[in-house]
Amino acid sequence: MRNKVIAGNWKMNKVLSEANGFVDEVTSKVPNSDQVEAIICAPFPFLASLVEKTNGSKVKIAAQNMHYEESGAFTGEVSPVMLKDLGVTHVVLGHSERREYFAETDETVNKKTHAAFQHGLTPIVCVGETLEQREANETKTLVEGQVKKALDGLSEEQVAKTIIAYEPIWAIGTGKTASSEDANEVCAHIRNVVKEVTSQEIAEKMVIQYGGSVKPANVDELLAQSDIDGALVGGASLEADSFLQLVEAGTK
Numbered sequence: 001m002r003n004k005v006i007a008g009n010w011k012m013n014k015v016l017s018e019a020n021g022f023v024d025e026v027t028s029k030v031p032n033s034d035q036v037e038a039i040i041c042a043p044f045p046f047l048a049s050l051v052e053k054t055n056g057s058k059v060k061i062a063a064q065n066m067h068y069e070e071s072g073a074f075t076g077e078v079s080p081v082m083l084k085d086l087g088v089t090h091v092v093l094g095h096s097e098r099r100e101y102f103a104e105t106d107e108t109v110n111k112k113t114h115a116a117f118q119h120g121l122t123p124i125v126c127v128g129e130t131l132e133q134r135e136a137n138e139t140k141t142l143v144e145g146q147v148k149k150a151l152d153g154l155s156e157e158q159v160a161k162t163i164i165a166y167e168p169i170w171a172i173g174t175g176k177t178a179s180s181e182d183a184n185e186v187c188a189h190i191r192n193v194v195k196e197v198t199s200q201e202i203a204e205k206m207v208i209q210y211g212g213s214v215k216p217a218n219v220d221e222l223l224a225q226s227d228i229d230g231a232l233v234g235g236a237s238l239e240a241d242s243f244l245q246l247v248e249a250g251t252k
């Protein structure tokens, strides 16, 4: 049985005092269950403070992106070494907003996935189709390509530890959620792809999240699906109450 992983992706929101207040509330109330992991994916300037504040609690802190190099002349970038040194545990890679606005490609996502493992960080790799691609029946082929390229060259042990977040782009921030059956169908397809490139055993271990307008009102139905092991949540992760309800749903 796989654990559920609920990750709140704050994107470019909050200031430090708000971020600190949020984690103070969440760390004291988060359910103490082994069945669920709670992760907050925060902007870079908050990471050091949030890691310190969540120390000893169940809440883990993730970055929303990183460079794949360890150091060097890359003005404005943040390296995996810096994240690890702070105590960050996870990193979101290949979010559709980074693919769309910041020239992220399957190739850079693959380099970053390797770099994450080299430095002891767990990657949360995002994949997903546009509305046009869904309407053209290209979802499975597209997502399959993204998954295969992201995982290329990883060891089986690393694949098993990778978290994949299936986030259909048309469902992000739009209030439109994929039906739980449709979301599950794509997540199950991803697991099959992973099985093809590794083995059933590895595929069964992999955590696959759904993301796209997840909120307390629809999370139970999504998490009840056979191949959805958690959620990557934007808007509904910005309020402590709502984030806590989502984490609570992972304990059921």
Ligand code: 13P
Pocket: 009, 095, 167, 171, 172, 173, 174, 175, 211, 212, 213, 214, 232, 233, 234, 235, 236
């Ligand atoms: P929303 O939950 O706001 O739709 O965002 C989803 C997302 O992009 C999480 O990474």
